[in-house]
Amino acid sequence: MTLNGESLLEGPRGRRLCLELAMELDPDIRLMVFQLGYGLDSGRGTSRVLLTAVSADDAGGPRFSPSPEGVAAGLAALDLTGLTDSLLQETLERSVDSARYWQEPDGEDVLAGLPVIRAALRPLAGQVLMAPGVHWWDEGRGPEQWAVDWRSAADPAPLTVRPSLADWVARVRDGEERAVQELPTDPYAPVSGGWWSVPPGALRTVGRLPAGLNLVEDSLGWEVATTIPVRGAGRTLEVRSPRDWTSLCSAFPLDVTASRRHDWFRTTGRDGRWVIPDWERVAEEWDAVHLTVLGYLSGAGRALPVSPGTATVIAGWDPDSTIWLTDAARVEAGPAESWVQESQDRSWHQTH
Incomplete structure (x- = not known):
């Protein structure tokens, strides 16, 4: 594109x-x-x-x-x-x-x-x-990717086990039903909740180091990171433009109007029906979805029309990152790398 x-x-x-x-x-x-x-x-x-x-x-x-x-x-x-x-x-x-x-x-x-x-x-x-x-x-997703664990390699705690997409979709639907029953329909009401449009528990990888370590939305200010080499095959959907994202939402809509209404109204100024992709259904056709930097810059954070009366938002998805929906990704045999961030200029350097 x-x-x-x-x-x-x-x-x-x-x-x-x-x-x-x-x-x-x-x-x-x-x-x-x-x-x-x-x-x-x-x-x-x-x-x-x-x-x-x-x-x-x-x-x-x-x-x-x-x-x-x-x-x-x-x-x-x-x-x-x-x-x-x-x-x-x-x-x-x-x-x-x-x-x-x-x-x-x-x-x-x-x-x-x-x-x-x-x-x-x-x-x-x-x-x-x-x-x-x-x-x-x-550029699309490259063959070499890295998963980022925001802890030192010396940390004894194990990696978090990722929940299944089926469990995630079930929680989203349950949350939406509760929001319909319990939350006000007035978009100005002081209510906040889930605001992201991607499954937070899915494996994410970045394509460039150290660039990807600073391209993080809603960062918690991490100063150490361990990057784990990952290689994956399978079918990758490239989100290079807002249209790619809205087409995905149109093909696999998951209604989140009541649960996202207040947060997304505040950030976009739009009140109406909201959808995100049903990632469990998306996984039936795609193993991974990659958001390019240009796709992010042109599409993230704004109301994108899906159909008359319905819109979506790209939220909580870092540029040039890949979300893995199936087990197509494999940890490479190469060693993990440890990184630390310089406090003055936020640059990252490998430690040995």
């Missing part, structure tokens, strides 16, 4: 990547986005507090008041000579790290979604997709 800049900007994660990149390339844009993001954040003054220092000389002077139009002007004049592969990786990580599906988008995501900002980001998005370092963003 080939994406253009506008396609990338359809997704909130794609827009956030481009905005983060612009902030890295221009400190003036960073300052404006910081202040505007605070003003647009639903948690301003409570969960997010802005602290400022005012000197005596500045106390009576005019205050800097940025505007979306000012950010757009800065984006139009942006110097892209500093765009590097490492910078693209860093801003991809920040976009993934700022994803949240259980509350309203943060102020920077809201800012990036404004029409004036989205239009101004279009040239930058086009340049991103032409950068040499993004060639793997649309």
